[in-house]
Amino acid sequence: MKILRDLFKDYRFGISFIILIILLIFACLSFFSPYDPTFWGDVPRDLKPSMTYLLGTNSKGQDIFWQATFAVRNSLIIALIASSVSRVIAVLVGMVAGYKGGLTGRILMFVSDVFLVIPLFLVIVMLAMLVRDKMTLVTLALLLAVFGWAWDARIIRSQILSLREREFTQTAVLSGTGTVPLVLKEYMPFTTPLVFSTLINNMSWVIGLEITLAFLGLVNMEIPTLGTMLQWAISYQAVLLGYWWWILTPIILSILLFVALYWLSVSISEYLDPRTRIQRVGA
Amino acid sequence: MQALLEVNHLTKTFTLGNIISRVRITAVDNISFHIKPAEIFALAGESGCGKSTTARIILGFEEPTSGEIIHKGKRDEKQRNEKVWFTQGIQAIFQDPFGTFNPLRIVDRYFFETVQQYKLAETKEDAVKLIDRKLQAVGLSYAELAGRYPSEFSGGQLQRISIARALLTDPILMIADEPVSMVDASLRMSIVNLFKKLKEDLGVSVLYITHDLATAYYVSDRIAIMFRGNIVEEGPVEQVLIHPKHPYTKLLRESIPEVDPNMRWRETVNLSDTEQEEYLRKGCKFAGRCPLVMDICKDVVPEDIYIEDVLVKCHLYPEDSQDAS
Amino acid sequence: MTNPILRTEQLKAFYVLDIHGEQKVVKAVNQVDLEIQENEVYGIAGESGCGKTTLLKALYGAIEPPLRLIGGKVFYFVDGLGLDVSSLGIEEKRKLRWEYVSYVPQGAMSVFNPVIRIKETFWDFINSHGGGKTRDESFEIARGQLHELGLPVEILDAYPHQLSGGMRQRVTIALAALLKPRIIICDEPTTALDVVVQRGVVQMLKDVQAKLQNSIILVTHDMGVQANVADRIAIMYAGKIVEEASAETIFGSPFHPYTQYLINSLPKFGDKSTRESAPGNPPSLSDLPPGCPFHVRCPYVLEICKEQMPATSKLEVNHKVACWLVEERQDASSS
Secondary structure, eight states, X not given: OHHHHHXXXXXXXXXXXXXXXXXXXXXXXXXXXXXXXXXXXXXXXXXXXXXXXXXXXXXXXXXXXXXXXXXXXXXXXXXXXXXXXXXXXXXXHHHHHHHHOHHHHXXXXXXXXXHHHSOHHHHHHHHHHHHGGGOOHHHHHHHHHHTXXXXXXXXXXXXXXXHHTSHHHHXXXXXXXXXXXXXXXXXXXXXXXXXXXXXXXXXXXXXXXXHHHHHTTXXXXXXXXXXXXXXXXXXXXXXXXXXXXXXXXXXXXXXXHHHHHHXXXXXXXXXXXXXXHXXXXXX | OOOSEXXXXXXXXXXXXXXXXXXXXXXXXXXXXXXOTTOEEEEEEOTTSSHHHHHHHHHTSSOOSEEEEEETTEEOOOOSSOOHHHHHHEEEEOSOHHHHSOTTSOTHHHHHHHHHHTTOOSSHHHHHHHHHHHHHHTXXXXXXXXXXOGGGSOXXXXXXXXXXXXXXXXXXXXXXESTTTTSOGGGHHHHXXXXXXXXXXXXXXXXXXXXXXXXXXXXXXXXXXXXXXXXEEEEEHIIIIIXXXXXXXXXXXXXXXXXXXXXXXXXXXOOOSOHHHHHTOSSOTTTTTOTTOOHHHHHSOOOOEEETTEEEOXXXXXXXXXXXX | OOOEEEEEEEEEEEEEEEETTEEEXXXXXXXXXXXXXXXXXXXXXXXXXXXHHHHHHHHHTOOOTTEEEEEXXXXXXXXXXXXXXXXXXXXXXXXXXXXXXXXXXXXXXXXXXXXXXXXXXXXXXXXTTSSOOOHHHHHHHHHHHHHHTTOOGGGGGSOGGGSOHHHHXXXXXXXXXXXXXXXXXXXXXXXXXXXXXXHHHHHHHHHHHHHHTOEEEEEOSOHHHHHHHOSEEEEEETXXXXXXXXXXXXXXXXXXXXXXXXXXXXXXTTOOSOOOOOSSOOOOTTSOOSSOTTGGGOTTOOTGGGTSOOOEEEEETTEEEEOTHHHHHHHHHHO
16 A cells, blocks of 8 residues: 555654564464463473573463563553543544533533543552452553543644634535534544554553553453563562563563554654645645 | 625624733624625725624624624524525635645545535436536536645635535525635636626625725625724725725725836825724724824714715715615 | 846756655746846746745745755845855855845744744844844834834834734834845735735835835735836746836736736726636646746747747847747747
8 A cells, every 4th residue: 555655664664563563473472372371380490591492481480482472462452452442532522522612622621631630640559459359451451541531632622623713614514514524524634643643652651551550569460461571570589580581571572562652653643744744645 | 676695783792812901802893784686795894804704604603792694584593503504595715725625635525525415416427417517617627626635726726616616506695705815916817707707697696705905896796895893885886996985995995006107106004003902992993094084083983874875984974964874 | 227236147946855755846946047236126926836935035045955956046246246145154144144135024924923022023133133232222223213114113012913914014024124134035025914004014115125225026926016116027937037127118018928917917996897817827836848838828829839948038128038929029020
């Protein structure tokens, strides 16, 4: 497709795309894992990386390579669910608040401000402590989604507010377009780059938050994620004992993921920016 | 003959400023006029005199503070979304041709949407034929339009496309808000001639809002001159522009640059420093700049006075001529 | 008679754009020769997209990528010496700006910083051109400038948004004339203004020119304004100057078919007869037709027009035209 070709001309997109594909393949390998990730003692402990155990083994007796595949998969799942749900909320709230304005808009913005202002971290910690035992991937994702939409809702709303004043809105009204089709057809092309780039940023934020929560032991520690891997490694003193393969694996994977997501977000949003798009359109 | 559109005692006030200092500006001050079928009515005046606000109120994009708009004898009672009956008969064209269409959408989408919403054609082929017909009327064709974005056209072309879209519903009144001010002077004629053609061939009336009196003279039948929210003079265009009565009309008329280096302006002109102060004046709003100002002008708002076919709002003219109010 | 203050020779300035790997060359200024005299108002007229603004940028020395100087030269005549602008260093150019040549861009009203008062902007300009003046001295200079040009001095204490559009435009011109430059370049100073305000702005330009006895280059597509203020006019089309003559000649006896269209398409009062614009549209500067760029719309087109660019010939003293019809007519009258 022409779009992909254009995007690949940006080296940042190219590299990040490749990294993500590799990580996705890596994550899919988890379906072929010979070991159940929650079992301990499947393999000999604390072995360095070798041909049999590509990334070595940890103190719980698990193969780090296969653990990592699950970790990447689960972290990505959490990130995708959380950011998608929060995008949907942000777009709905932002568009309604922006186009309707008036009292509805003010109420919605008040609600979003509340979510912005409450000390996010403390609330998440409290809620996480309450539901810890029943915490699954999905509940964790939804919890993080609830706190991720407020900022972007406001950005989307201000964009809609300015688009509403543009003359083509009047043209659309004079063409008989109803409110909902108008917002979708006229404004979405402007809002999409915003949604896209905030989606990817949100994913980074969610992964970071998950790692932090895991670090504090507030999630289900049996489910392997990037955060839990890191937490186990630290609580088993992997650094002091010199088990570098155990601690470096989640760290390097996380860094790759963050950099890839960041570059992806920047290159896509530059590509989709209406100002450069208008230059390209019809050229 | 029943008027096509009647504007009665329309007023719109805006409140500017913040909690500490508020200013109430009467952008449209108790104006009344009517438009007949198959006529081009010009609403002329400086930038910021309230003409565009009037257009927006007529189209329903703003709510008036008081007054009413009567279209085809029916009072305008519509909610924001159910405008179909209104916009079927009245369509509009705007000042900025590049702002009229969403730069990220293909232009013909607006045409197809209009056809769909107003149920103007049954099949896609019929729709294309209808769109092509309307485009031919403005000197373009569907083949030139299909699949293109607004940035691929020039300003003049876009204005014509905008007119074609407005013609889809066979309106009887077209509201043109400064349609040629952003188009090059040399290309204005092609668009203005289109309005003439619409009136003569299709019997469409046009409310032509402009500050360019030269094109207003060329194309309109009647004209109303607005100054800071008031209509100060109104009547047949030959009368108003060739024999202006109100001092402001005279000023406007003289300030139009003649396209002849031998006829340059001789006298100097006074400009207002800020627009706001003129809006807030008691009495006649033009009193600050009027070369023929009298004491009464500063305190008392002039009445609307009819002299033959022309309406004037000025203390210069004796009240024993037929009084309009 | 010839006291040039600015001259260009075969000036070529193109925009070279690279949009995602595709290169596009916009030939905005395509071999322009002109010479501006001291103490005159030189108008440049033409439709949008004919290259006028780019020409001004080149004259002002503000050529930055994606605009590139492909060929030709621009000379400033400072104290009788011709300086090649492209050979000047950044510091020299900066010194010339505002003191020798100043520029009033399109939409000039946004020249003012919206969050500071007008007098602060004046202080900013005065300060950056040396002289070591204190703030109070600068305010005095500003007041003097406004007073001399007939503007109320109270506006110095106002914020830009409090002034009307016309007033802002006039203050911008006052600012441009502050350091008494030898050339003032104005890009569409009256577009978007209504007739009365336009008249006031034009009045002011004439005042400034009369007081400073300098040269003003005025770019606008509005022939009415040109008629009222220009001494000589150049008509620009698709990056080239197609005709140049005194204002009386351009309006009284235009030669080039495009100029004729420009003049005849303007409405005149008292005349309701039908007037026509030039048919068709101006060509895209990145996709010019071969030969003369106007041949596609020209009612007198000849075969040679489609193949070769006409050279600029002198019709009379002070009347230059770039059109094959000149030779045609000469051949016809001599045979």
